[in-house]
Amino acid sequence: MGLNLRWLWLAVAIVSLPVHGKENRLARIQERGELVVVTRNAPTTYYEGRDGLTGFEYDMVNAFARHLGVKxxxxxxxxxxEMLPLLDKGEVDLAAAGLTRxxxxxxxxxxxxSYQSVTQLVVCRRGGxxxxxxxxxxxxxxxxPAHTSYAELLGKLKKSYPDLRWQEDPELSTEGLLIKVWQKKLDCTVADxxxxxxxxxxxxELTVAFKLSRPQPLAWLMPxxxxxxxxxxxxxxxxxLKSQEYETLWEKYYGYIEVFDYVDIKAYQRRIRQRLPKYIxxxxxxxxxxxFDWTYLASISYQESHWNPRARSPTGVRGIMMLTLTTAKEVGVKSRLDPKQSIFGGARYLDKLxxxxxxxxxxPDRDWITLAAYNVGMGHIWDAxxxxRKLGKNPDVWGD
Incomplete structure (x- = not known):
């Protein structure tokens, strides 16, 4: 009986010891002050923007790292x-790259x-x-791409459609294969x-042929x-996911994607080639x-006039920056139809606002509210x- 009790106390003592092995990965992250994350360079995840590194996954990971008090x-x-073997070996703490669970x-x-839902789509090209x-x-x-949820789903579908054939590319990403479809080097691919x-x-010119899956959850993967x-x-x-920070991130990266107008986008690309070089x-x-960032000014101008120096609205605003007569006089613009005067005058007016x-x-709220003031006037900004404040929200946050 005494022997059994000794073994029992020994077992309790072992279980009660602090965990310093592989199991306590979180403790090791906090000890070294670093969260190691594998991702990929893509518009939906991580990329070099005009103000430095950015991306939906990049910003979310950094928010979590701040929560842990690490970098x-x-x-x-x-x-x-290339990504998944790092998880297998435990060389990274998590993978954040738009991965389907x-x-x-x-x-x-x-x-x-899950922090986002996506649907797998068969994507082809207009005219193909x-x-x-x-x-x-x-x-x-x-x-x-090889080792993806697309390949996994196609493998399941092949059981019902034995004649189904596809290539699994070990090197190209989803974006790389979309480009090959656009270049007419492939008929179709699958993408979230x-x-x-x-x-x-x-x-x-990329078109959605049909949905290959039901909505699927995206998640971070860990060893x-x-x-x-x-x-x-x-x-x-x-x-x-319930915070204002997440709403702001979603609006930043995905707020504009609901509307797709093929004709409008083609016109925009054509004007980038033909009109923008004259005024850049x-x-x-x-x-x-x-x-200001020059793309900020150019974007405002495109939205206002499509870079047309002789643009005119029914309300009387004119020129490439669509200035009112009163605003033009305020910033020293003598001719609203002179594109150089209009651009510099518009920038001067934005700076005053x-x-x-x-x-x-x-x-970035300051830029957004300045832009709104340029569009509707400062009086409406004060009213807003x-x-x-009356609604109990923060008037300094654009999202509120």
């Missing part, structure tokens, strides 16, 4: 074939709660093959709906030993003079701020 370090790989991945890794369903994929040039929505802005880490991620994500030097100089805003409004 995020990103390891960039080209495709899943499939049954196979749930069995192999620890997966977070346009399959109407899975049977229509038989006999066409179809390729998907969020990737298609963004890339059609660059390659408007099998990441029990405490996945619990921390899920607890944080539950609150983050003035946009850049005016932006430098008044501390920005300076009138309270110092409590920080970027009063109304925002």
């Amino acid at each position: 995020a370090r990103f390891v960039i790989k080209d495709n899943l074939a 499939t049954a196979e991945r749930k069995n192999r890794y620890r997966a977070s709660r 093959k346009q399959p109407k369903g899975i049977k229509g994929l038989v006999g066409i040039r179809l390729a998907v 709906s969020n990737i298609v929505d963004i890339n059609r802005r660059y390659y408007p 099998p030993d990441a029990n405490r880490l996945v619990n921390a991620v899920n607890k944080w994500m539950k609150e983050f 030097a003035w946009f850049k100089q005016a932006a430098l003079n008044y501390n 920005r300076k009138r805003l309270p110092a409590s409004i920080k970027e 701020r009063k109304l925002t």
Whole structure:
């Protein structure tokens, strides 16, 4: 009996010891002050923007790292074939790259709660093959990236459609294969709906043939030993998805994708080639003079006039920056139809509006509210701020 009690106390003591092995990955992250994350360079995840590194996944990961009190370090790989082995070896703490939470991945890794839903789409090109369903994929040039949820789904579909054939590319990403379809080097590929929505802005000839799947959850993946880490991620994500910060991120990266107008986008691309070069030097100089990003000024001008220096509205605003007569006089513009005067005058007016805003409004909200003032006038901005306060929200936050 005494021997048994000794063994019992020994077992309790062992169980009670602090965990410092592979199991306590979260503790190691906090000890070293670094969260190591593998991702890929893509418009939906991580990329170099005009103000530095950015991306939906990049911003979400950094928000979680701040919550833990550590810094995020990103390891960039080209495709899943290079990413997943890092999880297998435990060399990274998590993968954040728009990854679908499939049954196979749930069995192999620890997966977070879902933060976004996507649908797998068959994507082809205008003027090319346009399959109407899975049977229509038989006999066409179809390729998907290797080790992806697309390949996993096609493998399941092949049981019902044995003649279905496709190539699994070990090197190209989803975006790379979309480009090959656009270049007519492939008939079709498969891509998640969020990737298609963004890339059609660059390659408007891409078309959606049909939906290949039902909505599927995206999640972060973690190594099998990441029990405490996945619990921390899920607890944080539950609150983050309800926050203003998440709403702002969603609006920033996906707020514009609901409407796709092929004719309008083609016209925009044509004007970038034919009209913008005439005025780009003035946009850049005016932006430098008044501390704006030149693309900010050029975007306002395109929205106002489509870069047409002789544009005119029924309300009387005119020119490439569509200035009112009163505003033109205020900023020293003698001819609203002179594109150089109009661009510099518009930049000067934007700068005056920005300076009138309270110092409590920080970027990027300051740019958004300045833009709204340019469009509707500062008087409406003051009214909107009063109304925002009455509703119990923050008048310094554009999203409120």
